[in-house]
Amino acid sequence: MKPNFSILLFLFLGVVSVLAQPRPINEENFVEIGGIEQWVTIKGDDVSKPVVLLIHGGPGNAISPYAEAIYGTWEKDFVLVNWDQRGAGRTYGRNSPAKLTEDFYIENPITVAEMTADGIELTKYLIKHLQKQKITIIGTSWGSILGISMVSKQPELYDAYIANSQYVGYPDNLINAYQIVSKMAKNAEDTEAISALQTLGKPPYSSAKNSGQLLRIIKKYERKNSVPAPDEWSKPAPQYDNDIDSKNRYDGDDYSFINAMGHEILGIKPMLAEIDLNHNNLEFKIPVYFVQGKEDIVTSKEINKPYFDKIKAPEKEYFLLPGAGHGQNQAVVDKQYELLKRIYHVE
Numbered sequence: 001m002k003p004n005f006s007i008l009l010f011l012f013l014g015v016v017s018v019l020a021q022p023r024p025i026n027e028e029n030f031v032e033i034g035g036i037e038q039w040v041t042i043k044g045d046d047v048s049k050p051v052v053l054l055i056h057g058g059p060g061n062a063i064s065p066y067a068e069a070i071y072g073t074w075e076k077d078f079v080l081v082n083w084d085q086r087g088a089g090r091t092y093g094r095n096s097p098a099k100l101t102e103d104f105y106i107e108n109p110i111t112v113a114e115m116t117a118d119g120i121e122l123t124k125y126l127i128k129h130l131q132k133q134k135i136t137i138i139g140t141s142w143g144s145i146l147g148i149s150m151v152s153k154q155p156e157l158y159d160a161y162i163a164n165s166q167y168v169g170y171p172d173n174l175i176n177a178y179q180i181v182s183k184m185a186k187n188a189e190d191t192e193a194i195s196a197l198q199t200l201g202k203p204p205y206s207s208a209k210n211s212g213q214l215l216r217i218i219k220k221y222e223r224k225n226s227v228p229a230p231d232e233w234s235k236p237a238p239q240y241d242n243d244i245d246s247k248n249r250y251d252g253d254d255y256s257f258i259n260a261m262g263h264e265i266l267g268i269k270p271m272l273a274e275i276d277l278n279h280n281n282l283e284f285k286i287p288v289y290f291v292q293g294k295e296d297i298v299t300s301k302e303i304n305k306p307y308f309d310k311i312k313a314p315e316k317e318y319f320l321l322p323g324a325g326h327g328q329n330q331a332v333v334d335k336q337y338e339l340l341k342r343i344y345h346v347e
Contacts, residue, residue, distance in 0.1 A: 023044035025079060030094060031125060034118040038063065039090035042130070044079035048157070051132050053081045053123065057141030057327060059115075059271070060256025062089025062249060065240035069232045070328060074337055077346050081126060081135075084295040085146075086110055086117045086118055087259065090245065092252030093200070100251045105266055110259045112274045116149040123150065125155045136343060138336055140164040140327055141299060142260070145272075148281055155285040160343050161289045162336055165299040165326050168307045171204040174211070176295050177218055178203055184221045195216050204270070208261035218297045219326075226325030227297040233328070278307055287315040288345070291335050293324030 024341025025047040030037035041064055054071065062084040063070070071080055077099040084091040087110050097104055126135055136159045150161045151161045167173055178197070185193035193209050196217060205211050236245070262270030290308050292301055301320060321331045340346070 005167050023048065025130075026088055030090075031122070033121050033125070034054045034086065034114065036086065039084035039094070040084065040119065040122065041067070041082045042079060042126075043068075043075055045076045047079060047130060049077060049079050050340075051079045051126055051135040052340060053083065053119075053126065053137050055083065055119065055137060055139040055143030055147050056088065056252065057087060057143050059085060059110075059142045059260050060088045060092070060253040061117055061142075062091075065090060065236035065245065065249070065305055066233055068229050068237050069230075069235065070333060074130050074340070078340060078344075079130065081122075082277065083119075083122055083216070085256075086115055087256040088252045089249055092255065093248030096248075096251065096255070100255060102266060103256065105258060105263070105268060109268060110256070110271065112145060112149065112271055114145055116153065119146050119150045120154055120157070123154075125341070134159045136162065136340065137158045138164065139166075141167060144299075145234065145275055148277065151284065151288075151300070152281050158286050160287040160289065160339075161284070162339055163288070164328065164332055164336065165293065165296055165300050166290050166304045166307070167272075167277075168276065168303050169276045170270065170274075170277055172310060173303055174203040174214070176303050178214060178301055180297050180300060180302075181214075181218050181221050185217070193220070204273075206262070206264035208258045208263055211261040212257065215298070216250065222295055222297055222325040226293065227323040227329050227331065229327075229329045278310070282311050284311060284313040284316075286313065288313040289316065290318045291332055291339070292318065292320050293323060293326060293329075293332065294320050294322050296326045298326040320347060 027042040064082040144163045
């Protein structure tokens with residue numbers, strides 16, 4: 001019996017057509033990372049697209065409840081991964097007591113090294129799970145510390161690194177922020193802020209509470225001089241808009257912030273004191289891009305631009321965005337998207 005080549009060709013083309021169809025991915029799971037279960041979401045219109053790991057700031061400010069509003073339109077071109085880090089959001093809720101106590105703070109410290117290791121382990125999981133060779137990282141504020149640490153330790157896992165509000169060193173960033181906002185308050189004749197700043201004195205501080213007070217004044221002046229993010233970016237997605245998730249975000253933020261800034265009475269050393277990029281992270285084997293808000297006070301251009309100028313990388317660019325403050329607004333997100341499309345040659 002002679003083979004029917006028309007039927008074989010039809011079947012072959014049918015198989016090719018099926019294989020060519022986009023394969024959406026929408027996973028929301030706890031993944032074991034660093035010996036604990038950590039919350040990871042993976043979303044995209046086609047799993048064959050490049051993978052982008054978004055590393056949130058804080059520490060403790062999980063972005064997964066807001067990611068769809070901020071980055072949802074990227075899913076047609078990329079597979080987006082959000083990760084509630086150790087001490088943040090649903091990861092915090094999964095691994096913490098019902099009531100946050102001083103004993104929990106003391107007995108469960110977190111470190112940059114530990115969280116960097118978590119990030120690398122997550123990267124390896126993603127590469128295997130999604131059958132990729134490499135991924136790209138976008139790190140914002142605190143996330144820029146982890147991001148730059150991860151790509152420095154294992155550059156072979158990454159295509160590129162995109163920083164937003166790159167943190168450089170402690171206490172340099174905080175001292176510089178104090179000086180900038182003190183000058184702003186004086187020029188504005190803001191007696192309330194001037195008095196508060198004088199009472200606080202120059203950082204670093206022995207208590208996270210004092211750092212928090214300084215940051216509130218800084219945010220006040222950033223809001224005056226920068227274009228805000230759209231309102232919908234601050235509204236949690238429906239599945240996160242509940243009392244349990246809200247409590248986990250609030251408590252995780254407190255827990256992480258105290259670990260970041262330290263608490264002398266509790267014997268908690270500031271996690272940020274481990275960071276000094278000017279001496280430890282100057283050479284990179286992958287492209288590096290900094291997206292920086294011109295009105296950013298917390299991680300200002302006065303600190304991270306001189307650092308950027310010193311680093312060596314196969315390709316590097318620094319983008320200073322007028323009207324942008326610390327973290328994301330629409331201009332920042334648009335520039336990040338533009339960079340990703342350039343890295344991966346997306347039309």
